Amino acid sequence: MWYTLITMARLVVPETSQIDHSFCPVYEAINVLQEKWTLHIIRTLLDGPKGFNELSRAVGGCNPATLAQRVEKLEHLDIVSKTIHSTMPPRTSYALTEAGQALQTVIEAIDRWGRQYLPEPAAH
Amino acid sequence: MWYTLITMARLVVPETSQIDHSFCPVYEAINVLQEKWTLHIIRTLLDGPKGFNELSRAVGGCNPATLAQRVEKLEHLDIVSKTIHSTMPPRTSYALTEAGQALQTVIEAIDRWGRQYLPEPAAH
């Protein structure tokens, strides 16, 4: 099975016009990264490991329930790793795994695009 | 004002610890791209201009209300352009602008990352 940039999530097999439910990496990757706060969390952790509240402050504006859910999901995907240093007083740190670090290229591409094409909001 | 990859949306000025509401391109770019379906829409349009239903089918799974809202927003951001060929019968086409085309680098980075780090879901 081939994949191209224009390959759809559900590939249509020409002969039969049936839907192919095979796995498409780009589509899945987009689904992972498009969840609210995910890219912000990753960008923040590129700066180095952080505790829960520290991460929360650095990300800016994400409420704790959502943040907890996001980092849990990212942990399952092996993008973020969680280390518990002590339970009482609670002390934890979140860091990027190798897969997480690899997302730096994505963040950089977004960064370049934003600088070039997003207009500074003008007063109106 | 400087921007770096680790720059937060609201920069804290060290001397005063006050919040700086200055515009941060990366943060804004992430906010644009993290809305549900946005990256899928852009990836689909990289394949060439499409009509509304054609786009809908190619994106796969996005409902028309959301799709209409997304393309309208992308039009405002000058990422997508809309051309009405005829009103009755209705015929329209959506295409990427220069800024939209430039997002190909982002999609490609996501593509590479997905192929390398997203595991094919195993049967369980």
Place this chain on the structure above:
DNA sequence: TATAGCGATATGATTTGTCAAGTATTTGAA
């Protein structure tokens, strides 16, 4: 001794996204 900080979790309100159905007209097939 009082206060702030830690890593969360609970609550109920609000925002966002989804679903099914419908519009007015033309095109292609039976």
Place this chain on the structure above:
DNA sequence: TTCAAATACTTGACAAATCATATCGCTATA
């Protein structure tokens, strides 16, 4: 000729995601 399908959306009801805020037991600092 007659009927189903396609075009680009819109509407209103509903479900799901995210929101601000309060809270927990405990420790380190003030």
